[in-house]
Amino acid sequence: MVIRKATKRETRQIISHSMDVLTEASMGHIPAKKEKVWQMVTPFLAGGGYYLVCTEDDRLQGWVGVGSTTDYYTDKPVGIIPELYVLPPYRKQGIAEKLCDEALRRLQGSGYAAVQLNVFAGNASKQLYQKLGFQDVAILMEKRLD
Secondary structure (H helix, E strand, O other), X not given: OEEXXXXXXXXXXXXXXXXXXXXXXXXXXXXXXXXXXXXXXXXXXXXXXXXXXXXXXOEEEEEEEEEEEEOOOOOOEEEEOOOEEEOHHHOOXXXXXXXXXXXXXXXXXXXXXXXXXXXXXXXXXXXXXXXXXXXXXXXXXXXXXX
16 A cells, blocks of 8 residues: 555546545535536645545555645634545545545644644544544534525
8 A cells, every 4th residue: 555646647537536525525415516526626736735645556545635725714824634535445444544644744744733624414534533633623504494
């Protein structure tokens, strides 16, 4: 198992999975449309974000996005993990945790004092994030009126 920065070809491969990732990660709250995918991916990559990939024998197993933003409330720069995904055949093997550990190591090495991510209610990934030390900061609440 190797974790490294994605090549351009691998980045295209990751983007080709984006609709599935969006549907799964958002627990169906965000409609999977190409326009929405590009609205989310384009600024991330244009702003210096990149993907780390986990491969074995040149087979892509999973990836994590690594980038930065300015915290909306404090105006301080923070690292971000906008996406974490392990392809279904490779789940339950510790890949997600290893990808996150490497992303956190790189963000800390770049001088960030904090790292943020979003996780939708009901997403099982929240348990992994809590295990890695992430804590709830804000909760977005919604009441459907239709």
